Structures are given as structure tokens and as C-alpha cells.
Amino acid sequence: MEAKEVEDLIRQGIPDAYVEVRDTTGGGDHFEALIVSSMFEGKALIERHQAVYKALGDAMRVRVHALSLKTLTPAQYESRR
Numbered sequence: 001m002e003a004k005e006v007e008d009l010i011r012q013g014i015p016d017a018y019v020e021v022r023d024t025t026g027g028g029d030h031f032e033a034l035i036v037s038s039m040f041e042g043k044a045l046i047e048r049h050q051a052v053y054k055a056l057g058d059a060m061r062v063r064v065h066a067l068s069l070k071t072l073t074p075a076q077y078e079s080r081r
Contacts, residue, residue: 001028001063006056013055014039018077029065036077045071 003021010019010033018036033052040048048071053060060067072080 001059003031006031006033006059006064006067009057009059010035010052010055013057014051024066024068029063031064031066032068032070034070034072036072036074038074040071040073 003023006021007019010021011017014035014037016037016039018034020034022032024030024032035048035052039051043051049069052067052069052071056064056067
């Protein structure tokens with residue numbers, strides 16, 4: 001699976017998201033993702049991650065072996081810059 005495919009799936013499930021995905025091993029099954037969305041406002045970390053897993057659907061179970069997530073609100077993202 002390509003990082004772009006992962007990005008596209010996340011954007012489809014979380015339309016307002018800013019998404020960056022990187023293949024950490026080059027093998028197409030270990031990824032690192034940064035997702036920034038206003039949808040994450042007031043959500044616990046587990047709820048944010050569940051939203052991303054839902055967006056990835058079957059790909060998360062079948063094609064992605066490992067996924068490291070950073071899920072931030074726009075305000076959190078701006079404060080990190």
C-alpha cells in the first residue's frame with residue numbers, strides 16, 4: 001500500500017483533515033501519520049484514533065501492519081509550530 005492511498009482514505013473519512021503519511025520502512029505496511037482536524041476538538045485520544053481507524057476501514061485490518069498516529073486539533077498543531 002502506498003502512503004498516498006492511506007492519506008486518501010483518511011481524507012475521505014475525515015474531509016476537513018490536513019494529512020501527512022510516511023511509509024516508515026518502505027515495505028508498504030508500516031506508516032506514520034499526522035492528522036489535523038477540527039473534528040478532534042473535545043475528543044479523547046482513543047476517540048481520535050478510532051475515527052482514523054474507521055476511515056481506513058478494511059485497509060487497517062488487511063493491508064496496514066503498523067500505524068503510528070499523531071492526531072491534533074488545529075489549535076494544537078499551531079501551538080507546536
